[in-house]
Amino acid sequence: MNKNFRYIGKRIERDDSLDKARGKALYLDDIEKNNMLHGKIYMSNKPHAFVSINKESALKVEGVTHVFTYEDVPKNLYCSHQWFPGADVVEDENILQKKARFVGDRIALILGESKEAVNKGIKALEVSYDELEPVIGIDEAKKDRSIINGDTNLAFSKILSCGDADSAFNECDYIIEDEGSTPKVHHSAIENHGCLSEMDEFNNIVVYAPCQVVFQVRHIIAKALDYPYSKIRVKKITIGGSFGGKGMPILETVCAFASLKTGRPVKITMNRSETIMGSRSRNSTRIKIKTGFNKDGKIIARKIDAEVDGGGHFTNAAAVTMAMGKKAFRLYKIKNQVFNGKSYYTNTVPGGACRGYGSPQIHAISEINIDNCAKKINMDPVKFRLINAVDPGDKDPIGAPELGNARIKDCLIQGAEAFNWVERKKHIKRKNTSRYSYGIGVAAGTHGNGYKGAFPDFTNVNISILPNNRIWIKIGIHDLGCGTVLTMQQIAAEVFKISTKNIDVPQGDTFISPYDSAGTQASRVTFVCGGAVKKASEVIVNKMLENYTKLFGCSLEDIIYEDGYIWTKNNDKISYGDLADLVESKLESNLEVSVKYNSPGNPAVYAASFVEVKVDNYSGLVEVEDILAVHDLGQAINKTLVEGQIEGGAQMSIGMALSEEIEYRKDGTVKTDNFSKYHIINSPSMPQVKSLLIEDGEPGGPFGAKSVGEITAVTPGPAVINAINDALSCNICDHPATPERIIKAVLNK
Amino acid sequence: MNKSIFTAPKSLDELKTALSKKTHNTYIVAGGTDLAVGMNKNKIYDFSLIDITKIKELKKIEYKDDLIEIGSCVRMVDLEDNEIINKYVPSLSKAASCIGSTQIRNLATIGGNIANAAQCADTVAVLFAFDAEVEIINSIGEIRKELVYDVIQGIGQTTLKDDEVIIKVIVKGQEANEYSSFSKIGARKTVTISKINACIKLALNDNKITDSRVYIGSIGVKAVRSLLIENALNNKVFNEELKEKILELGSKQVLDSIPKRKSKDYKKIAVKGILDDIFCDIEKRRNLDE
Structure with a gap:
């Protein structure tokens, strides 16, 4: 592959980095509109209850203008997870609920002239609850004593399989079984949830949302309010992080409703506790894995039973279960495998996308189990993984798209070498003291590149070359802080041979962006949207060259174009913008193309993490002393952005492994409703993350690139747990491995 | 309104x-x-x-007649950096340095740490071990003194009346032959609330402990004095062997203090960690003195 790139892979600075660093970037909370009302959601204090509300006392508060409840809103059920009308879901959400299904469910909206008035209105509102028995946790849900929706708490179940696992277990030399759990995780984006909406002069509802999928927000609002799609303008604004948390509309429907109803701009914001309790979370799971293998280390059969806590509304109950299951078939060659996934309604915060979408959960347990298999036959865990890992070009055994240039073996081999794995494994115990135990661990993982094979995965791009030498790319992307805009700029820059500074890529706006089928989710943006930008850039560059030949009477071969200029031996350099001028005045045309791009596939990405931990035998606190994350990402578009993803993903993954959990009390209230109780890994506890990139090129990806942002949150955690188990010679499978769990494991050894 | x-x-x-x-x-x-x-x-x-x-005088730290007077508005960051505190009440510097984040330590005050009377208040275990007193003023300008230990009655409960404010903390600094240290364990290394903390103050004659004060926080409504550990320390030689014995007694103290709390299973082990930290810190300080 040609690697003489001008822009691809380069550490180009983002256009918005200085503004963000200096606090100049405008976020939702910075935007004020004339005559704007402030709004706050009254969230249910009870996990499972019919609600009745007396508005009187709240309306008496000076400055409170409106109180809306279930009685006031349209009764069109929707599913906030549904990103296009064809996605098969259960619609069980209202703009405001009559029956609260979790502590944090939206039951009323209070509007007022100031934040203070609204806060006082919330305090004054009289709410009475007709309580039902709460269902907290999967075990309680399975009893079906108290039903949340329909006639059972089982929201979804699906079996995926290849070969015949049940009979293949009989042929195995060894069988290792493990069972573990993963927690509900809060995304911890620095910006809490918020939304602003207003009516424009044409009676369009304009929604300013820090969101991931403008067309999904439009769809859900259209559905909830029964308002024309073409009269809803959703603009993605600067976002203070999402990590999946802002994927589903939480406030958008109720905010749009309020503007429509009052005719005034309305801004609704949530604080941290409200965002933890009332938005979405990573689904918690309980996973049982049984793996059969031979004495030479070859896996023969595997059975996975996964139970998912879906929370109070259906949302992603099916999607996340399927996502988990599918990943189980794409990392190791396992001829006989069955995945049995079930998800349940519970009276807790609904599940939603969260960086990795099921991959962190399934790998959390499966990678511990793989280590235990290796241990059983005294084999190095890297070697065990290498024996079973997939190869480039392998097919998916359950019929999903092919794995593509799957480089997991390179990740393991090159990673082990860079980490000095073999030597460290030999000597790690020498570091032990009476106080501290040391261990090292490895884990591998896989993730996808979009929806191809499951859902429509296409996008539209419109590119124009404008007179002042600007390239204008319209595509429905959403920069969630990862540098998506710059990624698109670099891809286009490479094709155009022009600086990224000349390229403008406005973000998702349903009145500007051409339709995109699936939004900024599912690890599809670089692979699919980036592919689309590359394709459309090629089309318009060809158009530019053809027009040049018409204008200057030369052949295509004579043309040289570089750094935003185009010329031939016989003609002086003119800028692309000057050419656009000439095309308009001389050829009565303009340099603009619209291209529809269908994803060419859904290859897998791979990663392996290697870590060393130091465990305090007394406090049970774990320090990650060293971490190396190796990523098979095809080709980095911008190495600085990639490293940022790898570091941030490691922080989230280690957090899920060690300390992050939204904990519920038996009465359905949330224990960990702020950052002094919900413990993310903070900077003093964060190791310096080393990264190693395997850049072998993915044929279908733009310049060989595939996804990286989500898979970064998959392997560090299980590697940490494997290292802890190595340090303490125990088998911790429940996440997070809190100090209490670690001490318990040591005592029970 | x-x-x-x-x-x-x-x-x-x-x-x-x-x-x-x-x-x-x-x-x-x-x-x-x-x-x-x-x-x-x-x-x-x-x-x-x-x-x-x-009020300027509430922000001062002064050494007066063998006593250290700390204004109630002295912040954690001041305790951390102050030479008088570092020298005479080093465990208070240590405790202050472990509280919350830098941003919190730039604001939080010693008076507030006492008046808020959290079970896990980090400076409080130290103030108990030093028999510190507070000066309290009321709305008619009367000033009374009370031991910090007595001011704090329970979680969030103090003897402070509605019209009273703590204005000063008075501590007798440690002597040249005295050592003290503090340690805590939370859910993570830094920016964390104590699950358990402790302060030990020792008087040493050569290598022999002549007097000791031991307070363990978060195993009762307020920091608990451990006579069990003090008795085991007094008149013993300060060495590794004694440390191992004290670690075991720490577990026993936790079980004695919170026999029914679920958290005892963890705290009985974690307490060994903080006692180990304290022993090591005192050992380090002794070596520096020699």
């Missing part, structure tokens, strides 16, 4: 006047690191405040 009044007295005299006008929804604020969180959580929107941080 109640009128909100915000006052910032500049002297004790002005404070006295402000206190005399205090109503049921008037709060005393110094750092505000607990108050602001509590007001948000409890949705307190109508309130008055008396900000005591503008």
